Amino acid sequence: MSKGTKLILFLIIWLGVSRIGFPQAGDPEVRPNSSPYLLLDKGLQYRITKSINSMYNFDFATAERDFAVIMYQYPTHPLPDFLMALGYWWRIEVDVTNTRFDDIFIRYLDRANEKSERMLKEDPKNKEAAFFLAAGYGFQGRLYSERKSWTKAAFAGKNALKYMDMSRGEEEFNPELLLGDALFNYFSVWIPENYPLLKPVLALFPKGNKALGLQQLETVASNAFYTRVEAQYFLFRLYASEEKRPYDALRISEYLHNKFPNNPYFHRSYARHLYTVGRWSESVNQSQEILNRIDQKQYGYEANSGRYAAFYLAEYSYRTGDRAEAKKYYQKTIAYGEESVSQESGYYLHALIQLGKMATEEKNKAQARKYFDTVKKYAKRKHPAHKEARDFIKKNKL
Numbered sequence: 001m002s003k004g005t006k007l008i009l010f011l012i013i014w015l016g017v018s019r020i021g022f023p024q025a026g027d028p029e030v031r032p033n034s035s036p037y038l039l040l041d042k043g044l045q046y047r048i049t050k051s052i053n054s055m056y057n058f059d060f061a062t063a064e065r066d067f068a069v070i071m072y073q074y075p076t077h078p079l080p081d082f083l084m085a086l087g088y089w090w091r092i093e094v095d096v097t098n099t100r101f102d103d104i105f106i107r108y109l110d111r112a113n114e115k116s117e118r119m120l121k122e123d124p125k126n127k128e129a130a131f132f133l134a135a136g137y138g139f140q141g142r143l144y145s146e147r148k149s150w151t152k153a154a155f156a157g158k159n160a161l162k163y164m165d166m167s168r169g170e171e172e173f174n175p176e177l178l179l180g181d182a183l184f185n186y187f188s189v190w191i192p193e194n195y196p197l198l199k200p201v202l203a204l205f206p207k208g209n210k211a212l213g214l215q216q217l218e219t220v221a222s223n224a225f226y227t228r229v230e231a232q233y234f235l236f237r238l239y240a241s242e243e244k245r246p247y248d249a250l251r252i253s254e255y256l257h258n259k260f261p262n263n264p265y266f267h268r269s270y271a272r273h274l275y276t277v278g279r280w281s282e283s284v285n286q287s288q289e290i291l292n293r294i295d296q297k298q299y300g301y302e303a304n305s306g307r308y309a310a311f312y313l314a315e316y317s318y319r320t321g322d323r324a325e326a327k328k329y330y331q332k333t334i335a336y337g338e339e340s341v342s343q344e345s346g347y348y349l350h351a352l353i354q355l356g357k358m359a360t361e362e363k364n365k366a367q368a369r370k371y372f373d374t375v376k377k378y379a380k381r382k383h384p385a386h387k388e389a390r391d392f393i394k395k396n397k398l
Contacts (some may be wrong), residue, residue, distance in 0.1 A: 359371060
């Protein structure tokens with residue numbers, strides 16, 4: 001499957017995934033429930049808030065005890081199974097190359113989907129059932145795409161879109177449904193801008209508006225009750241990569257790290273954005289804390305986060321002229337990259353190039369050649385790192 005087709009698939013999957021999120025402490029005042037849908041039960045939302053915050057903060061034991069109580073109280077409803085699945089998704093999100101949680105994640109989503117389908121069979125107009133099916137199939141599709149199971153991913157994405165359309169029309173769901181509209185508006189324009197050959201494919205979709213999509217995403221991130229964290233997650237990634245607004249990315253990642261200080265994904269994103277805007281000493285402090293937590297075997301802190309943190313420490317040491325520290329942390333970047341099977345990542349390849357250059361300075365051409373050969377082994381030929389390695393070998397006669 002081409003990279004462009006994969007992007008289309010991701011768009012479909014994101015639309016499904018983005019249909020659901022959960023409350024945070026400090027959100028709008030809870031009012032008496034007037035909706036027949038459990039998802040909109042204000043009393044239950046109030047009870048769930050602390051549990052959801054525990055989940056985002058990687059205190060899964062606390063969160064899942066509460067989810068189990070909800071499952072006991074509502075055994076035929078998809079909500080508790082979906083909550084359990086969401087907890088496993090965040091375990092996966094930290095390092096998507098790790099497959100050990102895949103089976104249990106899919107199992108909980110299957111259970112949630114089965115319960116939703118039974119609800120829909122009893123009441124074909126049940127918007128809540130369609131809401132959960134859109135989210136459930138969306139998350140399944142996202143995982144299958146990560147695993148390159150394209151047929152399964154396409155099937156899940158198609159179902160996510162189908163149930164997303166069915167979930168429309170319930171006024172109380174509208175603030176949360178805005179996230180899906182935001183992502184569609186943004187990416188339906190972004191994809192043909194970056195991949196012109198896909199314009200005929202996008203012609204099959206409604207016309208999007210990238211500026212409106214970003215505005216809608218900001219609205220959800222600021223005002224939504226259910227989807228706020230998920231919107232913030234998408235928003236800081238777009239700010240950092242596509243929109244070239246690093247300070248806005250930093251603002252959101254700092255908020256998320258402060259709110260969920262034990263979430264390793266938010267932690268390493270905060271360190272990254274500090275480094276990007278030049279707040280290097282703060283990035284160094286956060287990166288060192290990440291490595292300390294890995295050494296202490298804190299849950300969720302593993303090789304993938306270590307690769308990020310070690311790289312920022314290496315770059316800082318190199319910039320400040322401490323070659324010994326730089327070499328130590330570039331080597332740690334390599335070790336963490338190999339442990340997490342991330343040899344094609346930019347940080348891993350750049351660390352090899354820097355180590356190769358330092359070995360050349362030390363007149364150790366044999367070692368330098370090994371570093372550059374490793375770059376050529378893992379980087380695609382058109383990758384800038386591959387070209388830099390080839391050019392350096394030729395120029396320095398390695």
